[in-house]
Amino acid sequence: MGIRTGKEYIQGLRKGTREVWLRGERVADVTTHPAFARPLAHTAGLFDLQHDPVHRDVLTWRTPGGDLVGTSYLPCKTKEDIAKRAAAYRVMAEPTLGMMGRSPDFLGSVLHGFAESSELLEPLGGDFANNLREYANYVRDNDVFLTHAIITPQNDRSKNSAGQADEFLHLGVVRETSEGLIVRGARMLATMGPIADEVLIYSMANQKPEDSNYLFVFAMPIATPGIRQICREPYDDGTRLAANHPMAANFEDSDTLIIFDDVLVPWKRVFAHNNVPVINDFHARNTGKNHSSHQAAVRGLVKLEFVVGLLMEVVKANGSEKFLHVQQMVGECVHYVELMKSCLVRAIAECEPGFGGTIKPPLLAVNTGRMLTSRFYSRIIEILQTVGAGGMQMMPSMEDFHSPISTDIEKYYQGATGVDAEKRIRLFKMAWDICGDAFGSRQVQYERYHQGDPVRNMAGLFMNYDKSVCEGLVARAIESTSQDILLKLQAPKMALAA
Secondary structure, eight states: OOOOOHHHHHHHHTSSOOEEEETTEEOSOTTTOHHHHHHHHHHHHHHHHTTOTTTHHHHEEEOTTSOEEEGGGOOOSSHHHHHHHHHHHHHHHGGGTTOOTTOHHHHHHHHHHHHHTGGGGGGGOTTHHHHHHHHHHHHHHHTOOEEEEOBOOOSOTTSOGGGSSSTTSBOEEEEEOSSEEEEEEEEBOOTTGGGOSEEEEOOOSSOOGGGGGGOEEEEEETTSTTEEEEEOOOSOOSOSOGGGSHHHHHHOOOOEEEEEEEEEEEGGGEEEESOHHHHHHHHHHOTHHHHHHHHHHHHHHHHHHHHHHHHHHHHHHTTGGGSHHHHHHHHHHHHHHHHHHHHHHHHHHTOEEOSTTOEEOOHHHHHHHHHHHHHHHHHHHHHHHHHHGGGGGGOOOGGGGGSTTHHHHHHHTOOSTTOOHHHHHHHHHHHHHHHTSHHHHHHHHHHHTTTSOHHHHHHHHHHHSOOHHHHHHHHHHHHHHSSOHHHHHHHHHHHHHO
16 A cells, blocks of 8 residues: 555544543544644644655665665665654654644654564564564554554552552553453543543563563554543644744644453454563664654754754844843754754764674664653753743733724834734744743743653663773873873983983
């Protein structure tokens, strides 16, 4: 089949019956509900991009069977392949300004890396590793849009999954059958879950043996009976004027709690189960982290470039770009963008051997870019709040332009350097959506925890870092300063005199 159009993607969402709950009501059809309308349209647009002659060569490649499929499934044999993947990530991120973190290429990259590393699951025996390879080919060849749910609900964080108040508060295996696993319980955050085709379930690395019943890798269609999603409150439910909240109305990717009520997962859809050491090793070593972190870093760069551009336009519109301290703050943000670019250059230049003769972007480079996004983004938002000051909170409604006070709006809301009122209001409303409203707060929180616990990530970086160069320099410093260099210089002269 190969790549789908946006229309085909939306038609696919209408097949089967999915259970999605929003504000106490079950959503009859996610493809027509106003809360999902604009994000759905933007997502459909990403599918259509693959067919655009301008982008098709970057966003697609042909399988040995002749199908045209997405570049997030491209095996990397050369640096040019990694560069093509990076270019495709950029093309996919720009239409949503990096704001929609779960575009189809993110989980596509995860699953591609999983399948590429499937030999790590061979110690499980049976068909698990082959099931994963076959599923990855199915997703690739049918252009399936995935979400994932890899976090247990935060019910009692002082206890592990096995110690919760209910045995199946967290998603676990009820029993094994000849047909597959019966699973019950909840996972989060299924970002874009209401409008995704399927959900990929797995866990983070370093799971404990006592939680073995909650450790597995499998995938299921969202429309499977017994799968239920509860959406968080939307930041835009489709009833507000989009011009008043331009970012929230267009780029909200809904997050859900996903619940499984004794769902049968067929064995063909089970990729790992009942072996903590092997599954932990798989999560620690698979190349899905390399490819998905690469995608996230590229998307992060686009997002930083957008908010820095927004910052530049805000200071231009209110005339503060002439102040030295404002120039210094904007310059700081430009510095962050350039550091991100450097990480992405390393992702290609310093590629490493992968599985089966493939190569991969180095995890240190792409993970650094991903972690820096979380730190830099929140700092840029803080600066945007500072330079925007109270002006962003004083913007009128766009409806005022079509009211009896329209002349007041045009007069008193004009900006500096010839910026008229409408442009300034639209600009400042966009900025407020990014740095002041609920949508913007979610974006900061999303980036902060996009890669998991930032404390553990930084600690892990320290513990696993190749310290030889740094420690070698310290050893050299101790050795070289153990004797006064002036005495060393005098020694040859004294020998000659003797």
